[in-house]
Amino acid sequence: MANPTLLILAGDGIGPEVMNEVTRIIDWFGEKRDLKFDVEHDLVGGAAYDAHGTPLHDDTMARALEADAVLLGAVGGPKYDDLDFSLKPERGLLRLRKEMDLFSNLRPAQCFDALADFSSLKPELVAGLDIMIVRELTSGVYFGEPRGIFEEGNERVGVNTQRYTESEIDRVARSAFELARKRNNKVCSMEKANVMESGILWREVVQKVHDEDYPDVELSHMYADNGAMQLVRAPKQFDVIVTDNLFGDILSDCAAMLTGSLGMLPSASLGAPNADGRPKAMYEPVHGSAPDITGQGKANPIACILSFAMALRYSFDHGDEATRLEKAVEKVLADGARTADLMGPEGGTPISTTEMGDVILAAL
Amino acid sequence: MANPTLLILAGDGIGPEVMNEVTRIIDWFGEKRDLKFDVEHDLVGGAAYDAHGTPLHDDTMARALEADAVLLGAVGGPKYDDLDFSLKPERGLLRLRKEMDLFSNLRPAQCFDALADFSSLKPELVAGLDIMIVRELTSGVYFGEPRGIFEEGNERVGVNTQRYTESEIDRVARSAFELARKRNNKVCSMEKANVMESGILWREVVQKVHDEDYPDVELSHMYADNGAMQLVRAPKQFDVIVTDNLFGDILSDCAAMLTGSLGMLPSASLGAPNADGRPKAMYEPVHGSAPDITGQGKANPIACILSFAMALRYSFDHGDEATRLEKAVEKVLADGARTADLMGPEGGTPISTTEMGDVILAAL
Numbered sequence A, B: 001m002a003n004p005t006l007l008i009l010a011g012d013g014i015g016p017e018v019m020n021e022v023t024r025i026i027d028w029f030g031e032k033r034d035l036k037f038d039v040e041h042d043l044v045g046g047a048a049y050d051a052h053g054t055p056l057h058d059d060t061m062a063r064a065l066e067a068d069a070v071l072l073g074a075v076g077g078p079k080y081d082d083l084d085f086s087l088k089p090e091r092g093l094l095r096l097r098k099e100m101d102l103f104s105n106l107r108p109a110q111c112f113d114a115l116a117d118f119s120s121l122k123p124e125l126v127a128g129l130d131i132m133i134v135r136e137l138t139s140g141v142y143f144g145e146p147r148g149i150f151e152e153g154n155e156r157v158g159v160n161t162q163r164y165t166e167s168e169i170d171r172v173a174r175s176a177f178e179l180a181r182k183r184n185n186k187v188c189s190m191e192k193a194n195v196m197e198s199g200i201l202w203r204e205v206v207q208k209v210h211d212e213d214y215p216d217v218e219l220s221h222m223y224a225d226n227g228a229m230q231l232v233r234a235p236k237q238f239d240v241i242v243t244d245n246l247f248g249d250i251l252s253d254c255a256a257m258l259t260g261s262l263g264m265l266p267s268a269s270l271g272a273p274n275a276d277g278r279p280k281a282m283y284e285p286v287h288g289s290a291p292d293i294t295g296q297g298k299a300n301p302i303a304c305i306l307s308f309a310m311a312l313r314y315s316f317d318h319g320d321e322a323t324r325l326e327k328a329v330e331k332v333l334a335d336g337a338r339t340a341d342l343m344g345p346e347g348g349t350p351i352s353t354t355e356m357g358d359v360i361l362a363a364l
Ligand SMILES: CC(C)[C@H](C(=O)O)[C@@H](O)C(=O)O
Pocket: A090, A093, A094, A249, B194, B195, B225
């Protein structure tokens, strides 16, 4: 049988640096665990724009659709700030999400014991925190038409359209309920049904999917503004949160920051299963391209490494190997390995991106 | 000269209880400071629905447009959950905002020294916190057309429209810059210009208003997801934040919760100045109708009382008297007066809504 294929799109800023550590980890699994992948590399974001004048070349798009999983680093940087909207690095990322139809974006907000003190929240509120945010990723106001800046009377008007069909809501709700069954069996759905009709439909469909096919899962509904409050007040009340593209963008960043472990958080974006049962999938760290520290060997590769762990779990059915990798990360943190972003007020000597890769490889 | 008029819409849940304390404060200002108001009362939300079958009667709308200021308690409750969208209590509130054209919603997120421990954030991150969020309140996805749930092919689709005209952005930006000049002269504008064209126009217009008329104010731009992160990470970096209706809804609730003083936070919603120079205005606490504690004398009236202080400042040009009232509130808190919502883990005996009114009156 052919090896599964991984397409690596390292992207911009610290993307290539952190991805470099991931490729060493991938090699380790090939050598030591006989888990071999065919790894290819290509460009996305500003790097693709620099080479081809577009943030995602059609050939790259085609390769992404072919690959068994895509690993993405990060996109964007100040160099591209003045580019036209359609050429911005982000458009490459959004095109991948849309054309791969990656409707279910899994964003764990997890607090690592060794890092509970890094949270801006009181440690007792976040110690042991483990939330999974399921964000709809291919629809809503990110993609709805009409959109644009139009002339109207004597002035311009900026327009975007929030749009959700029943089937779009149905499928992401299912993925949230499935996940909840493997966790603590609780889903909280967030929208603004008190002011938006799209929220009314969202709530109704989530409830219907629940009642028909997941009555065993505990379901609650919350307005998204209250959701933001509750995340800050008492985040441990949540298990799985399911929400739309825009609310998910904001709430998952809020939740990520609560953990104090931003440089540590991975994500998975999953689509429908292929013929082989494997979902279309892209894995990426939650952090951005961090132009301020690019090229200095300061970046924390853990979020990107844990994104590969998610790939092992969700694309390649190797939950055991994913856990092995996650445990190795926990161990080096417990042993005190810290990149610059993890330096507390008490100081210490940070290790470099590569050194963090080294100790994780050693722990494996 | 006739006394200025105040229309009180106490609304639902704890609204009438907390408003009761406000009317005692209003009376005090009439008697002791010769600041007399003609006070009228009317219904809004569920209370209006119960009486008239609509969450806001046309007569009430007309009175609100006539009044020099409106004080609102809270709307909503589980009793009204199954009402049709157009009859829900919230529609009464949204109609007031829209028809009074209250485009600038001021939401201070302030941490009271005596209550810094109530925050879920570490005390040093929130002690002395004082942010002003300026939320656009009459446009965006709350009001944009088309909206609704439509049939499309074999399924339904929920649609809302995010829409901002240049002039809508211009006027709310001005109100933010004006406020910043009276504070620490810093404005941070938040949108998602990286994915939404309406955000691109927002950013451009805010920048233009700044460059043309407020070059002395320090202006920065931030994506709203990063804004949520930064609020949680280091809220004291902000002075004034200006953002749209939906982002403002979520970010202001997030910021409010950071302070740990949710039962304490007032808001002002301001429109354009009338002929007499007074803006159309409505004042309301940030907290909701709290059906779980309604009728038990447990509600904290401070947010509603501080909303009246904002009325003194923004509608009646009595900043001095507003400060007097705010100082009285600070004093009773420093003296240890606590309603049930302000009970810490160390316990103590909470005072009732009316008792809180009593001690504030005494402190005045
Ligand atoms: C980079 C940007 C387009 C993206 C988004 O808004 O979805 C990012 O914030 C994210 O959450 O992955």
